Amino acid sequence: MKIQKLLLLVSLVGVCLLLLTLQTRGYGSAAGDLLTMVTAPVQTGLARASRATFGLWATYLDWKNVRAENHRLREEVQDLRVRALRVSDTDVENQRLRRLLGLQEKLPLTTLSGEIIGREWGGWIRSLTVNRGRGDNIPRLSAVLSPDGLVGRIVDVRPGASIVQVLTDPASTVGAHVLRTRTPGIVEGDPRGTLRFKFMARDGASIQNGDVLVTAGQGGLFPRGIPIGTVRAIDNRGAALFHYAELTPAVDYARVDEVLLVTGDTQRDLTAFFPADG
Amino acid sequence: MRGLLVLTVAGGSVAHATLTPMVSVRGVTPDLPLIMVILLALRRGPEFGCLAGFVTGLLQDTAGGGLIGVQALTKAIIGFGIGVAGERLRVSQPLVQVPGLVVLTILEGLARFALLQIFRFPAPFGELMMYVVLPQALFNGFVGAAVVLSLAASQVLRERFQGQPS
Numbered sequence: 255m256k257i258q259k260l261l262l263l264v265s266l267v268g269v270c271l272l273l274l275t276l277q278t279r280g281y282g283s284a285a286g287d288l289l290t291m292v293t294a295p296v297q298t299g300l301a302r303a304s305r306a307t308f309g310l311w312a313t314y315l316d317w318k319n320v321r322a323e324n325h326r327l328r329e330e331v332q333d334l335r336v337r338a339l340r341v342s343d344t345d346v347e348n349q350r351l352r353r354l355l356g357l358q359e360k361l362p363l364t365t366l367s368g369e370i371i372g373r374e375w376g377g378w379i380r381s382l383t384v385n386r387g388r389g390d391n392i393p394r395l396s397a398v399l400s401p402d403g404l405v406g407r408i409v410d411v412r413p414g415a416s417i418v419q420v421l422t423d424p425a426s427t428v429g430a431h432v433l434r435t436r437t438p439g440i441v442e443g444d445p446r447g448t449l450r451f452k453f454m455a456r457d458g459a460s461i462q463n464g465d466v467l468v469t470a471g472q473g474g475l476f477p478r479g480i481p482i483g484t485v486r487a488i489d490n491r492g493a494a495l496f497h498y499a500e501l502t503p504a505v506d507y508a509r510v511d512e513v514l515l516v517t518g519d520t521q522r523d524l525t526a527f528f529p530a531d532g
Numbered sequence: 533m534r535g536l537l538v539l540t541v542a543g544g545s546v547a548h549a550t551l552t553p554m555v556s557v558r559g560v561t562p563d564l565p566l567i568m569v570i571l572l573a574l575r576r577g578p579e580f581g582c583l584a585g586f587v588t589g590l591l592q593d594t595a596g597g598g599l600i601g602v603q604a605l606t607k608a609i610i611g612f613g614i615g616v617a618g619e620r621l622r623v624s625q626p627l628v629q630v631p632g633l634v635v636l637t638i639l640e641g642l643a644r645f646a647l648l649q650i651f652r653f654p655a656p657f658g659e660l661m662m663y664v665v666l667p668q669a670l671f672n673g674f675v676g677a678a679v680v681l682s683l684a685a686s687q688v689l690r691e692r693f694q695g696q697p698s
Contacts, residue, residue, distance in 0.1 A: 259578050259612070266586045266608045273601035278651050289594040 347511075353401040354512050361527055363477065364518025365399070366390060370511050371415065380423040380447065380507070382406070386515055387414040395475055397516040403481035403504030403528060404428070404469060405513055416515075420507045421482065422447050429470035430482050433525070435460050438470060441482050441501065449483050449501040458497055461488060467501060468525060477516065479525030560667040562675040565592055566640060569611045570633060571679065578615025585611030599651060606643040610636055633676040634669045641665030 277286075358365050372383030386392050388411050398405040398418045406426065410417040419426050426443040430451065437460070439453030451467055465485040471478025483501035491497050555561065565588040573581025585607030592607075593600040614636070622628070641661065648655050 259582075262579055263582050263608065263612045266582060267605060270586070270601040270605035270608065273604070274599060274647070274651050277599055277601070286594065286600050289590065289600065 350401075350512060354514065357399070357401045357527070358514055361399075361514070361524065362522050363516050363524075365514040366392070366517050368398075368416075368513050368515050370513065373508070375508065378424070378445075380420040380426075380443065381409070382418040382420060382507070382510070382513075384408075384416045384418055384513060384515065385414065387412050387416050389414065392416050392515055392517060397476045397480070399480060399514045399516065400505050400510050400512070402506075403483075404476065405505050405507065405510060407475065408515065418513070421449055421503065421505075422507060428476060428482065429472045430467045431470045432458075432461055432485070433466040433468050434462075435465070437461055441467060449503050450489075451483075451485070451499040451501055452496050453499070455491070455493075455495060455497045458488075458499070461485060461499060463487065466504075468528075471521075471523065474521065477521070478523040479528070481528050557671065558667075560664075560671055562671040563637060563640075563668055564675070565589070566607060566610070566637060567633060567672055567676050567679060569607050570614050570636060570676075571629075571683075573611045573615040574618040574629070576615070577619060578612045581611030581613075581615035582608050583611070585609070599648070602644055602647050602651075605647060606640045609643070610640055629680050630673050630677045634673040637669035637672045638665055641669070 354367060358367060366386055368384035368386040370382050371385045374381045374383075382398075382405070384398070392408055392411050394408055394411055396408040398407060404421060406418045406420040406423070408416045409419040421428060421441065421443055423443045424445045428441045429438070430441045431438045432451075435458075437453055437457045439451050439458070441449055441451050444450055453461070463485050467482045467485070469476040469478055469480045469482060481504040483503045485499045486502045487500040489498040489500065569581060569585045569588055572584050576584075586604050589602075589604035589607035590600065592603045641664070645655060645657060645660060
C-alpha cells in the first residue's frame with residue numbers, strides 16, 4: 255500500500271519533470287495547447303458567471319445607493335423648502351417692520367408701535383387687538399396707522415392690550431376729503447366689510463374713480479392727510495342730497511400685523527408722508 | 533461524492549485564475565487551490581492529496597500561462613506530504629492548521645522558486661518573497677482560518693442535528 259502511494263507520487267513528479275523538461279526544450283506547446291482547450295471553456299463560463307453575479311451585485315448596490323441618496327436628497331429638499339419659507343417669511347416681516355419704522359421715524363408725531371394679536375372679523379364688529387394697553391399710556395380714540403394709511407381708532411384700552419375699531423366696522427365714521435378736489439364728506443364702514451364715502455351732491459360732481467381720500471383732520475381726532483382709500487365706484491343718487499362712493503381701502507385690514515398708535519399731538523398734516531396715490 | 537470532489541478540485545483551480553483577482557488586497561491574492569489541497573489531503577489522505585495537488589497545480593499552470601508542471605509538482609508533493617503527516621500527527625486543531633498553512637505556502641513558494649531556477653526561468657528571490665510569497669502566505673492563513681472555522685462550525689451543527697431525536 256505504501257509502495258502504491260509512493261509510486262503515485264513518483265509518477266506524478268515524473269510527469270511534471272517531463273513536462274518541464276519538454277517545455278524548456280521547446281516541445282511543450284502541444285501539451286499546453288491541449289490543456290488550454292480543456293480549461294478555456296470552463297474559464298470562459300466562470301468569467302461570464304462571475305461577471306453576471308458581480309454585475310447584478312453592483313446593480314443592486316447602485317440601486318441601494320441611489321435609493322438612499324434619493325431619500326437623503328428628498329429630506330434635504332424638504333429642509334431647504336422649510337428654510338426658504340422661514341427666510342421668505344422673515345424677509346417679508348423685515349420689510350414690513352422696516353416700512354413701519356421708516357414711517358415712525360419720519361412722522362412728526364409721537365407714536366408707539368404695536369403688534370396685532372387678535373382679530374374680530376364678524377359682520378357686526380370689525381376690530382383688531384393690539385398688544386399695547388393701559389400700561390403704555392394709550393389714550394382712548396387714538397388713531398391707528400399703518401405705512402399704507404389709516405387703520406382705525408382705539409375704542410377700548412385694557413391692561414396689556416387695546417381694541418382698534420377698524421374703518422370697515424359698521425359703526426366707524428371718519429371725516430375725510432378727496433385729495434384732488436378737496437370734496438369733504440364722511441367715510442363710513444359697511445356691514446359687507448367695505449368702505450363708502452358719503453358726500454353732498456353739490457360738492458362731489460367732479461369726483462372720479464381712482465381719486466384718493468385722506469383724513470380731513472377736523473375734530474382733532476385724526477391727523478390730516480392720512481390715506482383712507484381710493485374711489486372704486488360712484489353711486490349717483492340723482493336729486494338726493496347725499497351721494498355715495500365705494501372705496502377700496504388703502505390698508506388690507508385682514509393682513510396688517512404691525513401698526514403705529516398716535517399718542518401725542520394730532521394737529522398736523524401728514525399728506526406728504528404717505529404715497530400720493532394712496 | 534468522488535465526482536463532486538473532482539469537480540471541486542478542477543473547478544476550484546480554474547476559478548482561482550478567474551475569480552481571485554476580485555478578492556485581491558493591494559495586489560495580493562490567496563492561493564485558494566493550495567488551501568483546498570491541504571484541507572482535502574488532511575481529510576482524505578496522501579493519495580488524494582497528491583492527485584488533487586497535481587490536478588489543481590496543472591490547471592493553475594495552464595490557466596496562469598507559466599511553465600506547465602511547476603505548481604503541479606509542488607502541490608502534488610505538498611498534498612502527499614500533508615496527507616502523510618495527517619495520518620501520523622495530530623493536525624486537526626485549527627491552531628495547528630492555520631500556521632501550518634502559512635508555513636506550507638512559504639515552502640511552496642520556495643519550491644517553485646527552486647524549480648524555476650532549475651529550469652532556467654529567471655525570478656528575483658528577494659522581491660518574490662517580500663511582495664508575493666509572504667503576503668500570500670499571510671492571506672492564505674487568514675482565509676484558511678475562516679475556512680477551518682466554517683468547517684468546524686458546520687461539523688458541530690451537523691452533529692447537533694444528527695443527535696436530535698426525530
